Amino acid sequence: MILGKLKYGQLFIKKAYLQNRLFSLKNKRLQTVKSIEVKTTDQPGDENSVHVVTQKSEELISDLFPAPRIVPMVLSTKEPVVLSFDDVPGPKSLKYMSTFRQYISEIGTQTIASILTAGLNIGTYWQSKKNAKSFSILFDKYGPVVRFVNPVGGDVVLINRSDHIQKVYTMEGEHPVRSALDSLEKYRTEHRNHAYGGIYTVYGPEWIRRRSMVDIPLQSAITQHIQGICESSNKLTQKLYNLRNYQDEVQKDLEKEINKWAFDCMGLIIFSKKFAMLDTELINSQCDTSWLYHSLEKASEAIAKCESGMRLWKLFNTPAWYSLVKNCDTLDNLIGKHILEVEQTISLSYENDTITDANRLIGAMLLGEDKMSIEDIATVLMDMLLIGVNTITSAVSFLLYFIAKHQRVQRLLYQEIENVTPESNADNITNLRGTTPYLQACIKETLRLAPPIPLLTRVLPKNIVLDKYNIPRGTLIIMAIQDAAFKENNYDDAAKFYPERWLNIDSNSHAVASISFGYGARKCLGQNIAETMITLLTIKILQKYKLEYHYGDIEPTRSFIAKPSKPLKIRFIDRI
Numbered sequence: 001m002i003l004g005k006l007k008y009g010q011l012f013i014k015k016a017y018l019q020n021r022l023f024s025l026k027n028k029r030l031q032t033v034k035s036i037e038v039k040t041t042d043q044p045g046d047e048n049s050v051h052v053v054t055q056k057s058e059e060l061i062s063d064l065f066p067a068p069r070i071v072p073m074v075l076s077t078k079e080p081v082v083l084s085f086d087d088v089p090g091p092k093s094l095k096y097m098s099t100f101r102q103y104i105s106e107i108g109t110q111t112i113a114s115i116l117t118a119g120l121n122i123g124t125y126w127q128s129k130k131n132a133k134s135f136s137i138l139f140d141k142y143g144p145v146v147r148f149v150n151p152v153g154g155d156v157v158l159i160n161r162s163d164h165i166q167k168v169y170t171m172e173g174e175h176p177v178r179s180a181l182d183s184l185e186k187y188r189t190e191h192r193n194h195a196y197g198g199i200y201t202v203y204g205p206e207w208i209r210r211r212s213m214v215d216i217p218l219q220s221a222i223t224q225h226i227q228g229i230c231e232s233s234n235k236l237t238q239k240l241y242n243l244r245n246y247q248d249e250v251q252k253d254l255e256k257e258i259n260k261w262a263f264d265c266m267g268l269i270i271f272s273k274k275f276a277m278l279d280t281e282l283i284n285s286q287c288d289t290s291w292l293y294h295s296l297e298k299a300s301e302a303i304a305k306c307e308s309g310m311r312l313w314k315l316f317n318t319p320a321w322y323s324l325v326k327n328c329d330t331l332d333n334l335i336g337k338h339i340l341e342v343e344q345t346i347s348l349s350y351e352n353d354t355i356t357d358a359n360r361l362i363g364a365m366l367l368g369e370d371k372m373s374i375e376d377i378a379t380v381l382m383d384m385l386l387i388g389v390n391t392i393t394s395a396v397s398f399l400l401y402f403i404a405k406h407q408r409v410q411r412l413l414y415q416e417i418e419n420v421t422p423e424s425n426a427d428n429i430t431n432l433r434g435t436t437p438y439l440q441a442c443i444k445e446t447l448r449l450a451p452p453i454p455l456l457t458r459v460l461p462k463n464i465v466l467d468k469y470n471i472p473r474g475t476l477i478i479m480a481i482q483d484a485a486f487k488e489n490n491y492d493d494a495a496k497f498y499p500e501r502w503l504n505i506d507s508n509s510h511a512v513a514s515i516s517f518g519y520g521a522r523k524c525l526g527q528n529i530a531e532t533m534i535t536l537l538t539i540k541i542l543q544k545y546k547l548e549y550h551y552g553d554i555e556p557t558r559s560f561i562a563k564p565s566k567p568l569k570i571r572f573i574d575r576i
């Protein structure tokens, strides 16, 4: 009878056990033993060795193994150990709270959801004013995979290792799902009665339809408007000259001026319109452009407030919620007005047989095979404005800060761009980026250390094993890319601003390491636009000024879109 496959070490124990048992039985019931053979065919290192015991007496065996028992399965060292989801470490207090799960429906799901989930789980660590480093406390305490128990819904798992992030992205499926901006979603579905959100928030086949409709026209819009972006960049460069104080610092509103420049450029790309918000005299005016700019600014602030800390707006109308509704309404209406104008221009040009490319992006959505309604187009464009203007402002702010702080980098960068004339590269913007590799590396390094969107998310479409823990499908994974940037496991000299790390490395490892625009099917649609705009502005500013920074370190805030934690008191010193 074959008892089982045993390893060499265990075989000795088994043999010894049998011999011992036989010896004691000799004294007791030896008369019943007719014979027993112990055959072994095993050799050290022979994994397939079989230990055979031949019995001549049924009676003896029943005494040797008095009660039926389960022989534990012996795992080969090659078989991976997978720990259960319950073993994933995380804040204990939240685990205890999950025992109240069963009572929650009776108390009021909304109340508990907001207070426990947002207030305690996320809010404690995710206050918008705190800087990004506060998040790393969790990883320092619990390791690279941290679980937040959500007493009323799906749990949230936080990760910060590059290989884990890559694993999540490679199994994201055909229709990846990210955690939407709840407040904007609520505004659209409940307040505006829209069936779908913009590209950032929509899911499933509708997401593919919208994304494929705008992808190509969006990429060509940047080439179409390169001269206009150069003009806006010149305008900002000149304006900095006038805004400086006696120390050559733009003390107060540098970030705001960058924001206006980003808004003007996005106006060109999205609406083919010269918004000219950088012209100071327009700031307090009542024109549509000014309204659009201010409602975008206020809507961004309101969304950031609603998305962080206690989500009380889910229970009642908070001031942040009122502000979100008011400003998004204005945005929606003004964007709708622009779309109507484009529609009229297009139909007029059809009538007169003078078809122009008045606005290729909006035109593609209005005239494409699968036409979109004006309301749907407005949501798509609103997402682009909200994400595009704010992320680019954040990226430029940190790039200027890092360049001002690292004079060695600035010297090398200046050598590279000193004689570059972006206008002459207007028709071939890829060429301009190709001839400025060090600048591109500086942009990547800035986005690594201060990613404008510091947390990427995916809802798992199937089970996954991370760090030996089994994470079930449906779990929301938060990929803390800002935190990942500071881990030595992910990058050498991780905390150092070192653009050289991006030079001469192969493009495959590049793609995953440089994750600030996301990865995979739902990767950022505006990467090309953002990198081109940032390239043009940086060339213009550095050709005119030497930058310096003489104050304390600036860190990114932890909000939906990161901002500098302090005013950007950068010195813009004339190059003579």
Ligand code: HEM
Residues within 6 Å of the ligand: 178, 199, 200, 201, 211, 218, 383, 384, 385, 387, 388, 389, 391, 392, 395, 447, 451, 452, 453, 456, 457, 515, 516, 517, 518, 519, 520, 521, 522, 523, 524, 525, 526, 527, 529, 530
């Ligand atoms: C430095 C600037 C920017 C950064 C760092 C950035 C970053 C990102 C990130 C991280 C995502 C999510 C990717 C993911 O989940 O895997 C994203 C998505 C998106 N971004 Fe950007 N972005 C920037 C500029 C822009 C601009 C200028 C536009 C508009 C033209 C834009 C439009 C979008 C859209 C529409 C999505 C959603 C894509 C989808 O879900 O299919 N972004 N961006």
